Amino acid sequence: MRKLGIQEIQDIARGAALLGAGGGGDPYLGKLVAIGAINECGPVTLLDPEEVPDDALIVPFAMMGAPTVLSEKGIGGEEYKALFDLVENHEGKKIFATMPMEAGGLNSMFPVAAAARLGLPMVDCDGMGRAFPELQMVTFTIGGIKSSPVGLADEKGNTVIFDTITNKWSEELARSVVMSCGGSVAVTLYNMTGKQMKEYGVKGIVTRSEKLGAAMRNVKNVTDKTPEEAFLEFTEGIRLFKGKITDVRRETRGAFNFGKVVVDGIDDCKGRSAYVEFQNENLAAVVDGEIVATTPDLISLVDTETFTPVPTDALKYGKRVLIVGLKCYDLWRSKEGLELVGPRYFGLDTDYVPVEVRGKGGIR
Amino acid sequence: MYKLGIDVGGTNTDAVIIDENYNVVASVKNPTSGDVYEGIVGAVQKVLNESGVDRKQIGQAMLGTTQCTNAIVERKNLAKIGFMRIGAPASCGILPMVDWSDDIKAVCERAVIIRGGFEFDGRELAPLDEDACRDFCQEMKEKGVRSIAISGVFSTIRNDNELRAAEIAREVLGDDVHVSISSEIGSMGLVERENATILNAALCQVAEKFTDGFAKSIAHEGIENAKIYLPQNDGTLMTMEYARRYPILTVACGPTNSIRGASYLSKVANAIVVDVGGTTTDVGVIQNEFPRESSVAVTIGGVRTNFRMPDVMSIGLGGGSIVREHKDGSVTVGPDSVGYEITSKAMVFGGDVMTATDVAVRTGKAKVGDPSLVESIPLELAEKAMSVIRTMAEDAVDAMKVSSDDSDVILVGGGSIILPDELAGASRTIKPEHFGCANAIGSAISKVSGTYETLVDYDEVPRDDALEKAKQAAADMAAEAGAVRETVEIIDVEDVPLQYYPGNTNRVKVKAAGELRA
Numbered sequence: 001m002r003k004l005g006i007q008e009i010q011d012i013a014r015g016a017a018l019l020g021a022g023g024g025g026d027p028y029l030g031k032l033v034a035i036g037a038i039n040e041c042g043p044v045t046l047l048d049p050e051e052v053p054d055d056a057l058i059v060p061f062a063m064m065g066a067p068t069v070l071s072e073k074g075i076g077g078e079e080y081k082a083l084f085d086l087v088e089n090h091e092g093k094k095i096f097a098t099m100p101m102e103a104g105g106l107n108s109m110f111p112v113a114a115a116a117r118l119g120l121p122m123v124d125c126d127g128m129g130r131a132f133p134e135l136q137m138v139t140f141t142i143g144g145i146k147s148s149p150v151g152l153a154d155e156k157g158n159t160v161i162f163d164t165i166t167n168k169w170s171e172e173l174a175r176s177v178v179m180s181c182g183g184s185v186a187v188t189l190y191n192m193t194g195k196q197m198k199e200y201g202v203k204g205i206v207t208r209s210e211k212l213g214a215a216m217r218n219v220k221n222v223t224d225k226t227p228e229e230a231f232l233e234f235t236e237g238i239r240l241f242k243g244k245i246t247d248v249r250r251e252t253r254g255a256f257n258f259g260k261v262v263v264d265g266i267d268d269c270k271g272r273s274a275y276v277e278f279q280n281e282n283l284a285a286v287v288d289g290e291i292v293a294t295t296p297d298l299i300s301l302v303d304t305e306t307f308t309p310v311p312t313d314a315l316k317y318g319k320r321v322l323i324v325g326l327k328c329y330d331l332w333r334s335k336e337g338l339e340l341v342g343p344r345y346f347g348l349d350t351d352y353v354p355v356e357v358r359g360k361g362g363i364r
Numbered sequence: 365m366y367k368l369g370i371d372v373g374g375t376n377t378d379a380v381i382i383d384e385n386y387n388v389v390a391s392v393k394n395p396t397s398g399d400v401y402e403g404i405v406g407a408v409q410k411v412l413n414e415s416g417v418d419r420k421q422i423g424q425a426m427l428g429t430t431q432c433t434n435a436i437v438e439r440k441n442l443a444k445i446g447f448m449r450i451g452a453p454a455s456c457g458i459l460p461m462v463d464w465s466d467d468i469k470a471v472c473e474r475a476v477i478i479r480g481g482f483e484f485d486g487r488e489l490a491p492l493d494e495d496a497c498r499d500f501c502q503e504m505k506e507k508g509v510r511s512i513a514i515s516g517v518f519s520t521i522r523n524d525n526e527l528r529a530a531e532i533a534r535e536v537l538g539d540d541v542h543v544s545i546s547s548e549i550g551s552m553g554l555v556e557r558e559n560a561t562i563l564n565a566a567l568c569q570v571a572e573k574f575t576d577g578f579a580k581s582i583a584h585e586g587i588e589n590a591k592i593y594l595p596q597n598d599g600t601l602m603t604m605e606y607a608r609r610y611p612i613l614t615v616a617c618g619p620t621n622s623i624r625g626a627s628y629l630s631k632v633a634n635a636i637v638v639d640v641g642g643t644t645t646d647v648g649v650i651q652n653e654f655p656r657e658s659s660v661a662v663t664i665g666g667v668r669t670n671f672r673m674p675d676v677m678s679i680g681l682g683g684g685s686i687v688r689e690h691k692d693g694s695v696t697v698g699p700d701s702v703g704y705e706i707t708s709k710a711m712v713f714g715g716d717v718m719t720a721t722d723v724a725v726r727t728g729k730a731k732v733g734d735p736s737l738v739e740s741i742p743l744e745l746a747e748k749a750m751s752v753i754r755t756m757a758e759d760a761v762d763a764m765k766v767s768s769d770d771s772d773v774i775l776v777g778g779g780s781i782i783l784p785d786e787l788a789g790a791s792r793t794i795k796p797e798h799f800g801c802a803n804a805i806g807s808a809i810s811k812v813s814g815t816y817e818t819l820v821d822y823d824e825v826p827r828d829d830a831l832e833k834a835k836q837a838a839a840d841m842a843a844e845a846g847a848v849r850e851t852v853e854i855i856d857v858e859d860v861p862l863q864y865y866p867g868n869t870n871r872v873k874v875k876a877a878g879e880l881r882a
Contacts, residue, residue: 033458035463036462037457039462069484071552071555072454072553073554074457074554075454077457113457156453156489183484244763
């Protein structure tokens with residue numbers, strides 16, 4: 001058990017941008033919400049998963065909606081209580097703690113605010129270990145945990161809770177509510193026991209995010225190696241390519257942003273070419289025609305000078321980036337995991353091969 | 365009729381006069397003194413003398429200044445303000461100015477969030493709470509606050525609430541109260557937009573002072589018929605009245621002016637512009653005669669905003685950069701510089717610090733000061749330093765490129781004498797006439813513009829129709845702002861698909877600009 005204050009929040013937000021793997025929304029706005037809540041209500045208690053009793057009720061919290069809408073409406077502030085009261089009534093049980101659903105991107109921060117405002121602890125665990133575009137894409141699905149009852153609340157005071165027959169139906173119904181409520185809602189789902197959380201959650205992800213963030217903050221102060229070496233060492237990142245963005249192609253299909261960014265090599269990668277395909281998050285990195293990393297491993301493009309992650313919606317001609325691969329959570333590499341979030345699910349005609357094998361330890 | 369362009373820099377105040385065909389008649393430099401207006405008056409006197417132009421024939425005067433930026437960075441002369449956000453019950457989870465440092469947050473007497481605002485599709489989020497708005501204005505009146513900032517959720521989609529609140533503020537606080545509304549200042553993204561609005565409100569006194577000061581200083585020089593304009597960060601002009609209402613829009617006009625001035629002087633519409641000053645070199649990109657905008661959130665004095673700012677890369681290389689030879693034989697240039705003291709400290713001017721200018725003179729590249737004073741520098745060392753300078757400039761140019769194709773490169777700024785005549789990666793390296801005063805010229809030739817931004821579902825309105833409508837709206841806005849209708853051109857069209865919406869919703873943004881009506 002430990003406390004999360006403002007400095008910790010700053011680092012977690014920085015690390016969450018990297019775990020966003022190109023998507024998940026800019027954690028900046030969520031950070032403001034979390035800082036506001038901590039300023040008013042005090043630091044948040046972060047629980048190690050092992051500190052949670054097996055029969056405790058854990059309720060993950062997130063915001064669902066378009067990043068553009070969130071960037072205008074943020075969150076009202078009454079949603080947390082409305083939603084948690086609703087869930088307690090529905091479950092007929094006290095909520096022991098909350099936790100993030102998605103530790104990558106914007107949704108790394110809202111559970112912190114919820115915990116602060118409600119005086120609940122937050123568990124150091126999530127269901128992705130990164131960001132993914134659809135709500136069934138969580139490790140809990142592998143564990144057979146149901147997403148419903150799904151609780152939704154908007155800032156106006158509307159709330160709804162529903163049971164569904166499949167997790168896919170949860171996604172369907174939730175989307176309709178999101179649209180009716182003006183493009184964003186607060187959501188609780190995958191309510192689970194402490195035992196289930198310990199069995200299927202990505203444990204220690206908040207701490208990992210914080211360590212990544214702290215390392216990124218300190219990267220320039222490292223004296224015995226180059227900032228790039230320090231960055232790769234701290235993040236355990238595999239250096240896949242270094243280059244300059246020369247083309248960005250975008251397309252909207254269904255409810256997603258598809259696209260491809262082309263990067264021409266610089267420095268030791270000069271004369272070579274790479275591209276990264278994305279669907280909200282980065283899906284695959286290809287260097288000189290050879291795939292070097294795919295989902296569910298994390299592919300992040302970071303600025304070559306500041307090591308700030310560059311999300312897919314901020315990709316820009318001329319920007320110099322380092323393409324790094326980070327190992328995903330082990331459970332994603334199982335047969336069930338790959339069915340949910342493997343390359344074939346996203347329409348890539350390739351089998352999954354771990355990034356440390358494909359990337360051959362990276363370009364040196 | 366003539367145009368007078370002025371640029372107040374940290375070291376020099378530059379002034380130029382151009383005729384109605386946009387030819388440069390005269391350009392001068394005058395030291396910027398402690399009292400900015402003395403510097404301006406001096407520059408205006410000089411340029412009038414040099415050009416011999418009848419002062420009554422000057423119809424327009426453009427002032428480029430960084431006074432607002434400095435006021436924010438130094439937290440000086442900022443006004444007390446009251447801030448009102450219209451958006452409850454949405455947005456209450458984000459407290460206004462929550463990540464500002466205390467010293468700048470202190471400008472705000474009180475911040476409130478009242479009910480109102482809109483959804484992304486223009487539906488009402490909640491009815492505007494006029495009573496709360498009135499109560500807040502009353503409280504501000506009692507506290508003697510004379511500047512009010514107002515933001516609203518999705519006010520970029522509909523600003524009815526912001527306009528009504530501004531009306532109420534004037535009713536309560538009187539017509540002379542300064543009111544800043546966010547829909548007229550920023551784009552999508554509530555936090556960044558309202559931050560800019562708050563800074564804008566805090567700048568009202570500074571803006572009044574420098575616009576007044578400028579008007580007086582040119583009137584003092586007998587220029588009585590000139591209409592005064594201020595260039596803004598996107599390379600377009602605003603009137604003095606508009607600048608008083610929206611002073612925040614002047615931040616970053618410096619690099620913008622030098623980029624546009626460079627483009628104009630060299631008659632090149634697409635190029636990379638390298639502006640070498642005394643301490644730093646700014647490298648920017650001109651696309652279709654306008655600076656390429658930065659795509660990342662811009663921070664001013666520690667406050668995050670979403671301004672239209674030129675995408676500029678600054679490196680520590682200038683005419684006054686200090687040159688050092690190290691034990692291992694390597695040579696470095698900068699990032700520290702003798703700055704404005706170059707005329708006393710550089711070796712060519714009789715000083716004892718080896719600067720970039722000195723090595724340029726030693727190799728015969730530049731001709732300033734007394735070349736005999738740098739003969740003591742070994743030629744080999746000077747050449748090594750020049751090669752370092754070349755590499756720094758070439759790397760910066762390369763970093764700003766949009767493709768690996770060679771691009772035209774324009775060199776401007778007083779310090780550009782230290783750069784070689786040819787750079788790698790440049791199809792042409794151009795150093796235009798009057799290169800030293802590019803920013804004052806950029807200021808003089810600024811255009812007037814209009815920007816229109818909206819959300820469109822392309823499944824409901826076909827893309828072509830939507831863009832056409834947006835272009836028309838932007839052109840109308842430019843004409844309204846003072847552009848000659850026939851010269852209005854669409855200078856930027858951008859549409860970005862929005863995630864998670866049903867159908868095919870896009871954010872469409874169009875900017876139009878034209879020549880200023882005489």
